[in-house]
Amino acid sequence: MPNSSKISAAIFDIGNVLFTWHPRFLYERLIDDDRALAAFLDNVITHEWHFQHDAGRDFADTSAERIAEFPEHAELIAAWGPRFNESLGPPVPGMHEIVAELDSAGVPLFAITNFSHEFFPPFRREWPGLFDRFRDIVVSGEEKLLKPDAAIYHLALARFGLEPNEAIFIDDNAANVAGAEAVGIRSVLFTDAEALRRELAAAGLLAA
Structure with missing residues (x-):
């Protein structure tokens, strides 16, 4: 050492x-049902999917791909980019x-x-x-x-x-x-x- x-x-x-951070901080404001929220975070806005942004991919590309896979969640997926700050909690x-x-x-x-x-x-x-x-x-x-x-x-x-x-x-x-x-x-x-x-x-x- x-x-x-x-x-x-x-x-x-x-x-x-x-700062505290978790996708739940944003999506618990947008999804009222706890089971639906858990399923959405487990399957749609996953840490693995978001990690692509940390690696340098553009949200326009990753969101288009995700919306094509989960069209029923298009509005929620689209919110991730413009509302990302809401996924960061308090210090x-x-x-x-x-x-x-x-x-x-x-x-x-x-x-x-x-x-x-x-x-x-x-x-x-x-x-x-x-x-x-x-x-x-x-x-x-x-x-x-x-x-x-x-x-x-x-x-x-x-x-x-x-x-x-x-x-x-x-x-x-x-x-x-x-x-x-x-x-x-x-x-x-x-x-x-x-x-x-x-x-x-x-x-x-x-x-x-």
Whole structure:
């Protein structure tokens, strides 16, 4: 494991680290019946289908394909793009405060997120006070590279001007954490803000 004394920067994931996220947050507003909602999320707006957007595909293409497969749900499928922000819930408790503390302490902040190139800009505009604290954000859909592929971590480090042992990476997905560790970045599997605060203190980025 890299020497924690060398760590000077923090790299964050966004979904379910800084903000809660689930397709249910949008569709429970549009589908009243719980069984119909569960079936829709299991079969139509699935994580696997949405992951195509994170990989760089356009919503116009993916939605047309899905509507052809499920024409009875055309209106609901079409809502995913323009109403995507509604699939993001409130901030994860305590996390925006940690970001603010790190920024105030002069710690360089970055992010690597699996996020659509179309959906991320309007979401970022809703939270300028948070995202303006980040020096750079690598968005998978823009790069057509996905975590946990080693290529996205190498690209991010080059863009951020960091060596692997100079950063700590925080993500809620174990595969993404393993991917970052494989390229030499000290990484934390995110569970909650208090546990992360302890990890950041151990890395020397926050006061114990």
